[in-house]
Amino acid sequence: MSEAEDRDQAAAIWLLETLGIPEKLLKQLKANQGMEWKGDRLRLALFGAQPAGIEPVWRELDILYEDDFCLVVHKPAGMNIHPDGRKGEVEPTLDHAVAAHYQMQGEDVAVRHIHRLDQYTSGPVLYAKNDFAQLKLDEDMRHKRIARSYAAFVQGKVSSGLKVIDLPIGKDRHHKQRRRVSPTGQQAVTHVRVGEVYRNSSLVHLELETGRTHQIRVHLSHMGHPLLGDALYGGSTAWIARQALHGERLAFTHPFTGERIEIADPWPTDLQRLYEKLSSVK
Numbered sequence: 001m002s003e004a005e006d007r008d009q010a011a012a013i014w015l016l017e018t019l020g021i022p023e024k025l026l027k028q029l030k031a032n033q034g035m036e037w038k039g040d041r042l043r044l045a046l047f048g049a050q051p052a053g054i055e056p057v058w059r060e061l062d063i064l065y066e067d068d069f070c071l072v073v074h075k076p077a078g079m080n081i082h083p084d085g086r087k088g089e090v091e092p093t094l095d096h097a098v099a100a101h102y103q104m105q106g107e108d109v110a111v112r113h114i115h116r117l118d119q120y121t122s123g124p125v126l127y128a129k130n131d132f133a134q135l136k137l138d139e140d141m142r143h144k145r146i147a148r149s150y151a152a153f154v155q156g157k158v159s160s161g162l163k164v165i166d167l168p169i170g171k172d173r174h175h176k177q178r179r180r181v182s183p184t185g186q187q188a189v190t191h192v193r194v195g196e197v198y199r200n201s202s203l204v205h206l207e208l209e210t211g212r213t214h215q216i217r218v219h220l221s222h223m224g225h226p227l228l229g230d231a232l233y234g235g236s237t238a239w240i241a242r243q244a245l246h247g248e249r250l251a252f253t254h255p256f257t258g259e260r261i262e263i264a265d266p267w268p269t270d271l272q273r274l275y276e277k278l279s280s281v282k
Helices: 003-019 023-031 095-105 131-142 215-222 269-279
Strands: 034-039 041-044 063-066 071-073 121-127 147-155 164-166 169-173 179-181 189-197 201-208 245-253 260-264
Touching: 003 179, 063 121, 063 260, 095 201, 121 131, 131 245, 147 215, 147 269, 169 215, 179 215, 189 215, 201 215, 201 269
Parallel strands: none
Antiparallel strands: 034 041, 063 071, 071 121, 147 201, 147 245, 164 189, 169 179, 189 201, 245 260
């Protein structure tokens, strides 16, 4: 083996074992001449220009965190994260707005969200800004290393004894949009902590161990505590017009530095008002 080959092999081992570059990305870099030696320094093409993949549409965004690898942005209630393919859909999504944000900063970055929120759930959404970050964060999602915490206002007085809801979730054959607890569904685990109990409702804080479609909504409705405002799952709309669910915290390991990043997203105005109303009728 030549000296150059020895150097390349040593560099590959360092990149895989120390820097933690995914093997798939290392193969891509090698295949696309993305690894280049300049004297004794190795240059990696980790930030190559890429098309956004979606049309930029300007909307004011609340940026909660951003660097060269990651973006965390607040998603308001009522906005989809990405187009759902419905005919005639015209409302811009969070992905459209993120594409415009990148464009305004002069960044040629593909728009890649790592997780999703329902249309009428507010909270933080994590984006990867390059292939390295996406591969690392996708892997962390698969291994449940990205923590998501929610606040929800639900009907009824939730018992402090309710700690974990471990019930499988599947599609509802009788309603295209709904999901339901089903023995043949996918495993779904939601951790529950009761915050405050009011006259006929409760504030609960939730941690997702899995990320099934409508998981929190289905689990709480099944337990007899549908979200306020969630008409699809039996929640009353007398107090609020949308499901009273907000992602209040997101925690992830930075794909490059390894630092644990925790992002808090304050309650939006409608939930603050709901809290004040419910607190006044304890």
